[in-house]
Amino acid sequence: MSDKKTIVMFSGDLDKVMAGLIIANGAAAMGSEVTMFFTFWGINVLRKAKKIKVKKDFMEKMFGWMMPRGAEKLGLSKMNFGGMGALMMKDIMKKKNVNTLPELIESAQMMGVKMIVCTMSMDVMGIKEAELIDGLEFAGVASYLGEAEESNVNLFI
């Protein structure tokens, strides 16, 4: 068994995404191959901050409008208080010199962490490739399972 790590990023909550990215960055820094498989709410983490013009039907527009657009917009899973909690958390992390989500994503990508986006979730939620940040791969559950089988650490976050 190789020294790989595979993390399913299902959640789109600031705190959980933070945990996933810190583990991924840590593992990559220690020399492991890391794959993150973004699915469902997790895909929102990878949306570009600005609105991208793409063709969507009514439901896709609704979903796209209701879900957070990118890593800067995520809320906490607990004590979010309409965004106040997330702001407080980000303020504290800045003071404590903890990296922000966009910084963690960038450093993960620079260290070669493979980020795969679940194509079925994209289809269901009406998210298009053009709306997501660069440097991603696009695949389905079979691809995830192939990576997971070769990993010595598997997490679902």
Place this chain on the structure above:
Amino acid sequence: MSDKKTIVMFSGDLDKVMAGLIIANGAAAMGSEVTMFFTFWGINVLRKAKKIKVKKDFMEKMFGWMMPRGAEKLGLSKMNFGGMGALMMKDIMKKKNVNTLPELIESAQMMGVKMIVCTMSMDVMGIKEAELIDGLEFAGVASYLGEAEESNVNLFI
């Protein structure tokens, strides 16, 4: 180490249950042995849709009445809006030809995915065997751990 997968199905949220069942079906289709261990809220996924007459004390009745009865009744973990979100999601999945939860459960069972229900959780929540769908096994945490140790992918959903 064998090619087994073991998934703890703790959550009873439509979106998470969907993720767990898609991974389980995918793995089974690729020839892996798969065990799903349903515990806590996850057990609601396996409840029959219609009310079954069983003897329950007051608290068990309360719990049984408050929890969703079966895979058709689950809500989303986010943006559920009193069931509206779940309906929207199911509507979209139908249009995109994604299998429904009951279909995913059926296909998993047909491909031999082993579904174990946590007996301690059943006892705590007052759920009886007669209230659950057919084809399940009943066991405790030791049985789960036995399966998990032999697996090359372990997830807690």
Place this chain on the structure above:
Amino acid sequence: MSDKKTIVMFSGDLDKVMAGLIIANGAAAMGSEVTMFFTFWGINVLRKAKKIKVKKDFMEKMFGWMMPRGAEKLGLSKMNFGGMGALMMKDIMKKKNVNTLPELIESAQMMGVKMIVCTMSMDVMGIKEAELIDGLEFAGVASYLGEAEESNVNLFI
């Protein structure tokens, strides 16, 4: 690969913490080495019930005041109804002779389950060592990954 189990305890919800501790106790009873890595909301599980005098800045005081102080104070992830759900659940578990959270923590520690607290999370949330129960270790993500790599079961709860 050794017979180790490693569990990330991210959640501070009564039901999820219960699941994590039951798996940890079960594995330890079956002879496995078990490491629990408490991070983020999970750290609240280990807070002492009584208020401890420590120096904190304003934000740390706010966080400390809003988060539950110890295993007795946790709420359910679903159907908590401002604490009513958690009380009901604890009442039922008592009647069914299921161990309480403090009992599960104690038995885990007595069986040698290693409990590591994430120092970065402590720093962000302003939790000090003096506020936590005895018998804990303090380390970061690299230490977690070291344990996880040697484990045949890895969970994120």
